[in-house]
Amino acid sequence: METTLSSILTYLSAGFIQRAFIVxxxxxxxxxxLSVYIVIKRLSLIGDGLxxxxxxxxxxxxxxxxxxxxxxxxxxxxxxxxxxxxxMITKAIRSARFSGDAAVAVFLELGLATGIFVTSVTRxxxxxxxxxxxxxxxxxxxxxxxxxxxxLVLTVVLIFVFYKHLLYTIFNEVQASAAGIVTWKFDYLxxxxxxxxxxxxxPVVGILLTSALxxxxxxxxLQLARSFKQTxxxxxxxxxxxxxxxxxxxxxxxxxxxxxxxxxxxxxLLLAAMVTRKIKSLFKH
Amino acid sequence: MCGCPIISTLTxxxxxxxxxxxxxxxxxxxxxxxxxxxxxxxxxxxxxGPNGAGKSTxxxxxxxxxxxxxxxxxxxxxxxxxxxxxxxxxxxxxxYSKGSNFPASVYETxxxxxxxxxxxxxxxxxxxxxxxxxxxxxxxxxxxKNRKIGELSGGQTQRVFTAKALVGEPKxxxxxxxxxxxxxxxxxxxxxxxxxxxxDFGITTILSIHDLGVVTKLARTIICINRTxxxxxxxxxxxxxxxxxxVYNFAVEVIKHGDHP
Numbered sequence: 300m301e302t303t304l305s306s307i308l309t310y311l312s313a314g315f316i317q318r319a320f321i322v323x324x325x326x327x328x329x330x331x332x333l334s335v336y337i338v339i340k341r342l343s344l345i346g347d348g349l350x351x352x353x354x355x356x357x358x359x360x361x362x363x364x365x366x367x368x369x370x371x372x373x374x375x376x377x378x379x380x381x382x383x384x385x386x387m388i389t390k391a392i393r394s395a396r397f398s399g400d401a402a403v404a405v406f407l408e409l410g411l412a413t414g415i416f417v418t419s420v421t422r423x424x425x426x427x428x429x430x431x432x433x434x435x436x437x438x439x440x441x442x443x444x445x446x447x448x449x450x451l452v453l454t455v456v457l458i459f460v461f462y463k464h465l466l467y468t469i470f471n472e473v474q475a476s477a478a479g480i481v482t483w484k485f486d487y488l489x490x491x492x493x494x495x496x497x498x499x500x501x502p503v504v505g506i507l508l509t510s511a512l513x514x515x516x517x518x519x520x521l522q523l524a525r526s527f528k529q530t531x532x533x534x535x536x537x538x539x540x541x542x543x544x545x546x547x548x549x550x551x552x553x554x555x556x557x558x559x560x561x562x563x564x565x566x567x568l569l570l571a572a573m574v575t576r577k578i579k580s581l582f583k584h
Numbered sequence: 585m586c587g588c589p590i591i592s593t594l595t596x597x598x599x600x601x602x603x604x605x606x607x608x609x610x611x612x613x614x615x616x617x618x619x620x621x622x623x624x625x626x627x628x629x630x631x632x633g634p635n636g637a638g639k640s641t642x643x644x645x646x647x648x649x650x651x652x653x654x655x656x657x658x659x660x661x662x663x664x665x666x667x668x669x670x671x672x673x674x675x676x677x678x679x680y681s682k683g684s685n686f687p688a689s690v691y692e693t694x695x696x697x698x699x700x701x702x703x704x705x706x707x708x709x710x711x712x713x714x715x716x717x718x719x720x721x722x723x724x725x726x727x728x729k730n731r732k733i734g735e736l737s738g739g740q741t742q743r744v745f746t747a748k749a750l751v752g753e754p755k756x757x758x759x760x761x762x763x764x765x766x767x768x769x770x771x772x773x774x775x776x777x778x779x780x781x782x783x784d785f786g787i788t789t790i791l792s793i794h795d796l797g798v799v800t801k802l803a804r805t806i807i808c809i810n811r812t813x814x815x816x817x818x819x820x821x822x823x824x825x826x827x828x829x830x831v832y833n834f835a836v837e838v839i840k841h842g843d844h845p
Binding site for chain 2 (some may be wrong): 339459460461462463464466467469470471473474475476477478479480481521524525526527528529530
């Protein structure tokens with residue numbers, strides 16, 4: 300026990316672990332805030348769809364750009380493509396020709412296929428696909444931290460300013476527009492925010508686990524909250540717990556990849572919340 | 585119930601004006617055709633017609649949710665705008681679907697009715713909260729305010745959404761078949777609240793409804809549609825034996841048996 304504790308403390312003094320915690324906390328706040336809107340709007344897989352779009356985008360970015368250049372940086376190219384993708388997914392859903400899940404699926408496949416095609420044609424195998432799939436929270440750079448912080452601040456400010464309009468739009472779009480609110484604007488705003496969050500979270504937690512952070516915190520808080528206010532306050536707490544405990548577990552068990560432990564903690568919290576709700580409802584009746 | 589002041593209220597400037605309105609949905613479905621009518625201030629209008637007659641479409645046109653393919657709509661003497669929509673309180677047929685599991689408390693739901701009138705940022709003003717308390721009291725649902733809306737009965741849900749429509753201090757209230765799935769005792773109480781709101785505050789009311797018995801008891805004027813307009817006039821002048829067979833295509837007996845308890 301003592302050795303575990305002292306090894307944790309040793310790790311915590313290391314710069315790369317500190318950076319992992321900082322970026323993890325920022326990311327937890329960012330994704331869990333957005334997750335409330337995404338889960339309630341029944342777009343739980345949008346994170347997944349956008350993450351795969353980002354894979355295609357990053358592949359294109361790496362093929363045409365270079366890491367050294369500011370303008371053609373693969374992440375900027377990928378980010379631009381994800382934002383365009385998020386706008387197009389929203390447009391497809393709003394056109395009512397597609398259901399939400401179908402629109403997300405189409406973009407997921409498009410992104411994945413483009414990614415595989417471009418990487419294979421350009422033989423860009425130097426591009427570390429593994430790192431993109433699973434993320435590398437322990438190799439985070441300060442630039443990534445700044446980028447995540449910037450996206451977080453932007454997201455919090457926009458959600459703060461348009462809090463009421465976003466709430467009314469996700470509550471009931473017909474009632475909101477009958478009350479004179481221009482709801483389509485807020486649909487696109489949410490999609491673009493989700494796209495921006497995806498592009499900063501991929502290098503950290505990876506394509507496969509990004510969508511977990513977009514779903515689990517809100518889903519967990521929805522089990523327990525009795526109002527929207529409680530939901531939006533609890534969600535970041537669950538997001539933070541998953542990330543912090545997840546990183547700690549991966550320190551205790553050095554062979555465990557943090558991406559996996561973070562999501563497993565998140566799933567455990569969801570299970571605990573579901574059990575708590577069940578017990579509560581048993582006592583009520 | 586239709587006393588003397590009717591004539592004077594009916595001659596006032598119309599709150600809603602539809603001129604030759606037609607709505608065609610994709611797939612060449614003509615939902616409404618050549619609808620011209622006026623609704624005057626303080627009126628209580630019963631909107632009737634068979635299923636699929638376009639009642640909800642007509643209300644959606646007035647609320648700016650559906651744009652007419654032909655003709656035009658004017659609210660409060662002007663084309664529809666966010667400003668004019670804010671003067672209308674709307675209670676849809678199914679205001680809250682239980683499947684959505686939206687995590688709102690009753691208080692929060694009613695407070696949402698204040699959103700169009702309040703500033704950006706998450707906070708509401710003292711005035712907003714005061715209006716919510718008032719509306720909760722008026723609809724006798726103060727004891728429900730901390731409940732989750734998904735846990736309410738049909739009748740309670742209808743009251744919550746009427747309270748939500750009221751907090752915007754509307755000049756007009758629109759109800760789209762508000763009592764489907766509500767038991768008859770709750771229906772009676774609900775209608776008496778609508779009657780009160782119209783009488784005491786002069787709120788113009790449009791009530792879309794199946795139940796002819798309720799309409800003739802509550803409404804001062806009746807609008808009867810089935811794609812086109814069949815009747816628009818005083819309830820006292822509504823001869824159901826003549827008009828209904830035309831509109832309902834001889835399904836009248838069924839409707840009449842559904843009279844208000």
